[in-house]
Amino acid sequence: MEIDKDALRAKYLEERNKRLRADGNEQYVEPVGKFAHYLEDPYVEPAPREPLTDEVTIAFIGGGFAGLVTGARLKEAGIDDVRLIEKGGDFGGTWYWNRYPGAQCDTASFVYMPLLEETGHMPSEKYAHAPEILEHCQRIANHYGLYDNALLSTEVTDLRWDDELFRWIITTNRGDEMRAKYVAMGTGPLHRPKLPGIPGIESYEGHSFHTSRWDYEYTGGNPAGAPLDKLADKRVGIIGTGATSVQCVPHLAKTAGELFVFQRTPSSIDTRNNHDIDPDWFATLEPGWQQRWLNNFTLLQTGGFAEEDLVMDGWTDISQRIRDKVVELGDVSPDGMLQAYHDSDDEKMTEIRQRVDQIVDDEITAEKLKPWYRQLCKRPCFHDAYLQAFNEPGTTLVDTDGKGVRQIDATGVWVGDTHYELDLLIYASGFEVGTPYERRSGFDTVGRDGQKLSDKWADGMVSLHGTHVHGFPNMFIVGPSQAANLISNVPHNLVERGRTIAAILRHAESSGVEQVETSLEAERAWVELLEAGGRSFGGDQTCTPGYYNNEGIDVEDGSRISALGYPDGPVAYFNYIADWRSTGDFAGLDFR
Numbered sequence: 001m002e003i004d005k006d007a008l009r010a011k012y013l014e015e016r017n018k019r020l021r022a023d024g025n026e027q028y029v030e031p032v033g034k035f036a037h038y039l040e041d042p043y044v045e046p047a048p049r050e051p052l053t054d055e056v057t058i059a060f061i062g063g064g065f066a067g068l069v070t071g072a073r074l075k076e077a078g079i080d081d082v083r084l085i086e087k088g089g090d091f092g093g094t095w096y097w098n099r100y101p102g103a104q105c106d107t108a109s110f111v112y113m114p115l116l117e118e119t120g121h122m123p124s125e126k127y128a129h130a131p132e133i134l135e136h137c138q139r140i141a142n143h144y145g146l147y148d149n150a151l152l153s154t155e156v157t158d159l160r161w162d163d164e165l166f167r168w169i170i171t172t173n174r175g176d177e178m179r180a181k182y183v184a185m186g187t188g189p190l191h192r193p194k195l196p197g198i199p200g201i202e203s204y205e206g207h208s209f210h211t212s213r214w215d216y217e218y219t220g221g222n223p224a225g226a227p228l229d230k231l232a233d234k235r236v237g238i239i240g241t242g243a244t245s246v247q248c249v250p251h252l253a254k255t256a257g258e259l260f261v262f263q264r265t266p267s268s269i270d271t272r273n274n275h276d277i278d279p280d281w282f283a284t285l286e287p288g289w290q291q292r293w294l295n296n297f298t299l300l301q302t303g304g305f306a307e308e309d310l311v312m313d314g315w316t317d318i319s320q321r322i323r324d325k326v327v328e329l330g331d332v333s334p335d336g337m338l339q340a341y342h343d344s345d346d347e348k349m350t351e352i353r354q355r356v357d358q359i360v361d362d363e364i365t366a367e368k369l370k371p372w373y374r375q376l377c378k379r380p381c382f383h384d385a386y387l388q389a390f391n392e393p394g395t396t397l398v399d400t401d402g403k404g405v406r407q408i409d410a411t412g413v414w415v416g417d418t419h420y421e422l423d424l425l426i427y428a429s430g431f432e433v434g435t436p437y438e439r440r441s442g443f444d445t446v447g448r449d450g451q452k453l454s455d456k457w458a459d460g461m462v463s464l465h466g467t468h469v470h471g472f473p474n475m476f477i478v479g480p481s482q483a484a485n486l487i488s489n490v491p492h493n494l495v496e497r498g499r500t501i502a503a504i505l506r507h508a509e510s511s512g513v514e515q516v517e518t519s520l521e522a523e524r525a526w527v528e529l530l531e532a533g534g535r536s537f538g539g540d541q542t543c544t545p546g547y548y549n550n551e552g553i554d555v556e557d558g559s560r561i562s563a564l565g566y567p568d569g570p571v572a573y574f575n576y577i578a579d580w581r582s583t584g585d586f587a588g589l590d591f592r
Contacts, residue, residue: 003346015372016544018402019265028429029195031210034202038193038210043096044089046153051175056149057081058505059170059180061156064093066186066478066494068137069114072144073502079509083180084146085172087155087442091146092137095130098244099223100214101251103130104274106243106382107489108311110290111297114491117290119143122282126313127274127382131223151176159183160446161473166514168474182516184501185445186478186494192442196239196429200408208425211244218424221251228255236260237413237420239405240428241267243379246386248428253389260396260420262413264404265378265544268352268371270314272382294492295571301488302569314382315488318375321348345374359387368399377543447472460561464526464588465577467497468518476501482530484573485565496574503581504589513591522588533567536560 031038057079060067063086071082088096095103105112109123116123119139124132141147151172158171167179193210195201209215216222220230228251236256238245241263252259293310300306300316303323309316325340326332353370360366369387371378389395400406400415407414412421445453448471456462456471463469466482478501480486480493508516566573580587 003350005342005346008346011372012374012542012544015402016542019545021545029197029201031193031195035195038195038213041087041089041153042213042215043099044153046089046174049174052151052178053176055167055179055181056083057180057509058182058184059083059085059168059178060184060186061085061159061170062093062186062478063088063091063137063141063150063152064095064186065114065137065491066093066497067091067184068140068144068146069491069494070184070186070478070498070501071146072115072118072140073498074505075144075146077502077506079502079505080145081149082146083149083151083178084141085151085154085156085170087153089153090134090138091141091150091152092134095133095137097212098130099134100130100211100244100248101221101223101225101228102247103223103244104128104247105133106379107315108297108313109277110293111311111489112491114495115140115143117287122279123277125274125276127272129225156443158443158446161448161475163448166473181514182474182476182505184476184478187442192431193427194429194431195427196405198239198405198408203410204408204412204425205410206412206422206425208427210427210429211240211248212431221255225251228252231256231424233257234423235421236424236426237262237422238426238428239413240430241265242428242430243267243381244430245428246381246383248426249395250383250385250389252426253392253395256394258394258396259392260398260413260422261390262398262400262405262415263368264400264402266369266371267378267381268349268373268375269355269369269386270317270352270380270382271355272314272384274384294489294495295574297489298486298492298570298574302486302571304571314380318348318380321345345376349373349375356387359391361391365390365397368397373544445472445475447475457562462523462527462561464518464523465500465580467500468516468523468589470518470520470523473515473517476504480565481562482526482564483566483577484570485535485563486570492570492574496577500577500581504586507584507586508591511591515590515592517590517592518588519590526588527561527564529567530564531561533564535565535567535569536563 058074060070063084067084068091071084074082090096104127108126109128113123113128113133113136121136121139155173156170157173160169162169167181168183169177169179171177193212207218218230219228221228232255234256235258236252237260238249239262241261246267246269249261296306296310297316300309301319303319321344322341325344326337329336329340356366356369360369390397398415405413405415412419447453451471453472456469461482463482466479467476469475478494478497480490484493486493504516
């Protein structure tokens with residue numbers, strides 16, 4: 001296809017500049033005051049219980065995938081005294097809170113849902129919906145006995161190391177003051193809702209909610225996809241057009257009397273092609289299949305070569321296009337690789353914009369739904385009903401030309417000089433990502449000699465492997481940062497981290513040691529390695545603003561360091577950490 005690259009670059013720059021804001025992450029409103037209820041659990045009423053003052057071998061803070069997979073690996077390693085502490089009323093993390101209609105994973109179930117072989121579960125669809133993923137979280141917890149010692153509906157308020165007892169002291173909002181020999185944290189970034197900082201947001205008097213606190217009592221329907229039958233006579237507005245909105249808008253469009261989708265920046269919408277899983281085919285998979293699928297997906301998604309694409313989705317398509325373009329151009333230099341990325345992305349995004357024209361009937365609406373940026377500037381979306389929703393007679397796209405909603409008042413929303421009166425206003429504005437760690441987790445962590453983790457990381461995260469922090473003995477962090485940084489499939493990072501922590505604790509407990517801690521030298525060397533490699537998630541300031549690039553604001557050194565990943569990429573990191581934990585000497589850690 002013929003593409004005028006100069007014109008395309010100019011268009012990308014023009015659209016980016018429309019959306020630049022000096023306030024960056026500060027544009028969002030913290031859920032406090034009138035909105036404090038967005039932090040509460042609408043699904044489970046906490047059961048009364050007496051405060052605990054006991055001791056466990058390891059306490060894990062967070063009951064999402066991070067806690068579940070780590071707890072599972074610890075149990076497999078023979079460490080039974082595991083306690084998961086979760087502020088929600090059940091396990092699931094993101095999948096406990098997100099029950100909006102249409103919610104489903106956007107990475108294939110076979111690589112997204114962990115421990116499928118271990119629990120004997122076959123996903124029902126290539127992209128499982130939220131109820132099934134939540135059920136799988138509960139399945140993992142039941143399979144490994146993680147409910148037995150868990151504290152649900154419990155939020156940690158303070159975590160500090162006792163230098164005399166060699167124990168972590170954990171206090172909670174339920175009056176607990178327990179001890180743990182080890183602690184691990186997997187609070188993740190996708191659980192604390194954020195709201196758009198639109199003037200007058202507090203003044204709206206109609207019904208409203210955040211998508212992570214969907215009010216089915218008002219809308220009708222349920223998480224399983226029943227029609228939102230109470231909206232038939234309602235004027236509904238939704239602010240936000242990211243991954244969440246892409247999934248729930250089709251359900252709103254089918255049922256709402258009128259639906260207004262307020263758009264600042266359109267998402268990139270590629271095909272999803274979801275389908276049911278054939279049980280007969282699933283039965284042919286040989287033992288070890290999920291690890292092979294994980295390895296295959298990660299290899300292909302990061303530009304490697306494999307004889308077969310097992311997953312065959314939009315993520316592997318992105319990377320294989322770039323890889324094939326490198327082969328076509330025959331230039332493996334850094335400049336050649338960059339050219340291959342640009343050329344393949346230009347072709348892909350042109351196809352995505354053409355797809356809008358093929359699906360959306362109204363030409364003006366279609367034009368406004370076209371994304372003018374590189375596909376990986378924002379979280380790519382894959383859906384086969386979102387664009388079609390704008391063909392529904394009651395659905396209106398309100399494009400703000402990059403400016404966003406101007407104001408909210410008691411009865412509705414202002415875009416420019418036009419007022420939209422609403423009965424229901426839905427905030428599909430996502431979760432806090434770029435805010436300080438202690439704000440998202442709800443507590444600070446105090447290590448040896450009273451040092452706070454927030455102070456230790458004041459100039460950016462420092463760690464060994466993204467897991468261990470000097471001055472914070474017997475503490476482990478579970479996430480993708482400063483390690484593989486595989487953002488297309490976060491659970492893969494967590495599975496490997498869980499295996500590693502289990503191996504360390506098995507060694508520590510069998511050796512009778514009291515403390516495990518990275519040396520300061522190993523921590524420094526790891527961060528220097530990452531800095532020298534310069535591989536980072538996000539930070540591309542040529543992109544349209546979003547959470548992938550810190551809302552278009554230049555990344556400070558601290559944020560840049562926190563976003564660094566293993567220089568040779570996820571595949572190399574997973575191989576490295578597997579070798580590191582299997583040698584038995586755990587280089588860089590001190591066992592005392």
